[in-house]
Amino acid sequence: MIKGANVALSSLSEDAGSVVVSLGWCSTSGDGDADVSVLLLDENGKVGGDQDFFFYNHPAAPDGSVQLLGKTPTGDGSEDRISLDLTAVPERVERVVIAASRYEGARFGDLDDLRLTIADRAGEPLLGFSIPDASVESAFLFGELYRRAGEWKFRAIGQGYETGLGGLATDFGIDIDDSPEDDPEEPEQPSDAPVDVTAAQTVTAAAPEADAAPLPAPRTEEPAAPASAPTTTPAALTTPAAKPAVTRRPRTAKRKVTIPETMRKSLAENENWQQSRLFPASSVKSDREREMRATSVLLSVMAQVPEFGRRLTAAFGAPAGRMETFTEVTLPHGETPKRPDGVIRVERAGRIWTALVETKTNGNPLKPEQVQAYADIAARRGYEAVITLSNDVALDGRPVVEVKIDRRRKNKVALWHLSWTEVAHQAQMLIRHEGVVNAAHAWLLQELLHYLRHENSGCHGFQNMGPAWVPVRKGIDDETLVPGDGRAVAVVESWERLIRQICLRLGGELGQKVLPVQRAKRGVDPDSRRAALADDLCAKGRLHAELRIDGTPGVLTVTADLRTAKLRTSMDLPADEQGYPLSRAKRLVKQLAEAPADLHIETLLDGDTPGPRGTLERLRPEPGDLLPGNGARITGFRLSLLKSMGSGRGSAESGFIRSVDEAVDRFHQHVITHLDPRPAARRRRAPEGAPACFRPPGQTSASD
Incomplete structure (x- = not known):
């Protein structure tokens, strides 16, 4: 489709009552990302309340009409998927707007191949829309689904905002005033409560202000594409006098129940007593x-x-x-x-x-x-x-x-x-x-999770590198493996499955998005990409992967060297521009006070010149050893941990899969958690003045 075009979904599929919308992009640098959002608008082009605005802190509608399914890695980037059950959309909703926004000053012009696709419930693609002209915009309206004559139609919009999520939200009637009085305190949980209650969302619809920036007018039957994207900052965000008087508003989002990370002390007399389980697994054999x-x-x-x-x-x-x-x-x-x-x-x-x-x-x-x-x-x-x-x-x-x-x-x-x-x-x-509606549901999910993790359940995920693993490892040892060997491609595919599983496991533990980074150019066939990686494995004897973890200052790199049987986990940190070089080195070493003594730190310099390096144990008393003697400009620091690699193809104690899991966990737990994410260039942050629910947990603004 082209910008401004529209089409009836019924003309594309006989069953378009439920569709999956995908927003995709790629970045050859590997650090490009954006957040999707969905707005349900009434006949006046406004949301009816916070229940009509869906984003990363409010991902699903109780009636199932909208559900953000999260990010999925693709061969050359990632895509966000949104499930829309159009038969469940309330009658008061006239338009469903699909948007995305970037953060920390990032622009959509830095991403490649912005695209939207819609597929039916069987996964068959119905339409596609690409945006080739993105530049300075930090938010985009990709398209909208709207009612017309009793059926749903799609319109390709491709309209950008320089004012990001805040400007987009304001234009559709969402109040982003962030005052402490707007947030009544949550009642305290009793000390012996079995569950935790997460904070509710605080986005609330507001009437248009008299002196605010113009809001999008209601669409006519088939409007032309907008001549230009809105580029001015809404007055409601920039003019203090434009803000209404602060009033206490009731919360409208339902409170959700979660299971506390630290369980209450057991009443068992000794540790040999096994707690009764709804789904017992100890007797499962065949x-x-x-x-x-x-x-x-x-x-x-x-x-x-x-x-x-x-x-x-x-x-x-x-x-x-x-x-x-x-x-x-x-x-x-x-x-x-x-x-x-x-x-x-x-x-x-x-x-x-x-x-x-x-x-x-x-x-x-x-x-x-x-x-x-x-x-x-x-x-x-x-x-x-x-x-x-x-x-x-x-x-x-x-x-x-x-x-x-x-x-x-x-x-x-x-x-x-x-x-x-x-x-x-x-x-x-x-x-x-994220939470569920009541404690009984949370307990059921906890019992399911316990069952899946039990050693007898057989539901432990990917746990075998396949029959090609041992021949490939031996072929690398004796230098008989040559490019084009199909067994190397099979090992690369198993490696990608393992990395994808690590992302899912780590993401579930952290509650953050964790995705493998793909640096291939858009349009590269996945099979061709894996063949190239397999040839690289044959030549260098190494498997390589990168993981992007939300809220961390860099990309986690995992390298398995089959020649030396060593696993390297590392992260490159951009140099802090504030202070003198010695101050930066001291600051880094101080952050890593609790990190392992065998952590390797390498100074990254302009060009290909190698910088000073050493273990944390040696650098603790002398951080100045990280400074180059020739005064070269420091661009960053590389932190690395080495570990012996398991040889077996399975997930046993001595297996390769277990060793990779342990290496990633050790680096995250003992290194990344001690790092200050604030210097990161791509850290997710909301604009000053945006409501707390726009920000990830733990992130505050000056007004907080």
Whole structure:
């Protein structure tokens, strides 16, 4: 589509009641990022209240009409996905605006290939819209879905703001005044309360001010594209006299329940007493029993905890509605009936969405012929999806197994994959960071998480580097591995799955976005990219990955050197421009007072000239040893930890996977947590004066 164009969704798909909107971009530097937001507007072009504004601190609507699904790594960048159940959007809403914003002075012109795509519930792309002319804008309206003559249409907008999220929010009637009086204190929790209650959102709709900047006018039937993007700062943000008198406003967002990180002291007489569990796993022995129990446990919790069930199915095009789940269902298939491990059914407005579920645990692979049979059954019976669950991690959004889908059939069947690590990640995000509606739901998710982590459950995620691992490692040792060897490509794919799993696990523990950094140029075929990485592995004997963790001052680098059997975790810190070089060195060493003594610190200089380096143990008494003797300009510091690499292909104590997990955890826990993120050039911050709910937890402004 081109800027200003519009199209009816019904002309693109017979079933466009539920769609997934994706916003994508890439950055060859690896540090480009943006946050998506969704606004529900009435006939006057304004939000009705904080419940109509969705962003990273308010990701989902209770009715399931809007859900931010988070970021997904792609072959050359990342994309944010948004699930929209248009049948659940309230009647008062006339337009659904899709936007994104950057922070800390970053502009959209620094990103490549801004694009929006919309897919139907089966994952089939319906339309695409690219924005090639982004420059100084820090916020963008990508497009909007709007009602017209009883149907939904999409309009490509491509309109930018220099005033960021604050300017965008103000234009649509959101009050961003941030005064302490606006935030009544939360009642204190009793000391013996079993759960924690997170702070509620504080965004509130406000009437337009008389002297504020003009707000977007209501759209007519088919308006022309805007001639130019708004570039002036709204007066409500810049003129103190324009702000209304401070009044105490009631909170409108529901309070959410989370599980405290530190549990109460146990009443057991000794540590040998095992707490009773809703889902016991100690007696599970056979693979068949593991699959049956894991499926039943997961599906039952999905049906009983609406937030969790919706979180897992929204990405698959399921509508928001009443969910029921079933196990061991027998379905006819020729002469031999088939029994999928589970069935998920969601009812909304008299229609039923159905997905067949096939589960594998304990590292067992999915069987293509089995999944193919379920896809054929789903097509004949009018079901919408087949969902596979296993310890494997899908790459590039592709299914783990390939099946043939007859596109000539009127009914489309989508094939989706979930890893057990993704299931655990979503459960942990809800009960530790985002919250659920009541304590019983939080407890159910806690029991599910305990079951998934039990050694007998078989749901431990990716845990095998594959049969190519040992031959490739030996080929590198004896220098017989040559470029073009297909086994090296298989190892690169396993490495990417491992890194993706580490991102999910770490992100769930921290409550932050953790994504692998992809530095390939847009348009590079993923298979070609992996072939190039495999050739590099053959030549250098190293596997390399980068992780971007929200709220940290740099990118975490992980390098596995198969020749030396060493793992290196490192992070480059940009040099603080304030103070003298010696002061910067002393400040860094002081921050790392509790870091391991064997931490390596290297000074980065202009050009390719190597800088001074040493261990933290040696540098503590003499930070000045980090300064170059020739007076060269310091551009930053590189912090590194080395660790022996496991040799086995599995996740056992001596396995490669376990050693990478431990190396990443050690670097994050003992190095990154001691660093001050404030000097980071790309740290997420909201503009001064923005409400506290616009900022990540722990971040304050001068007005706070």
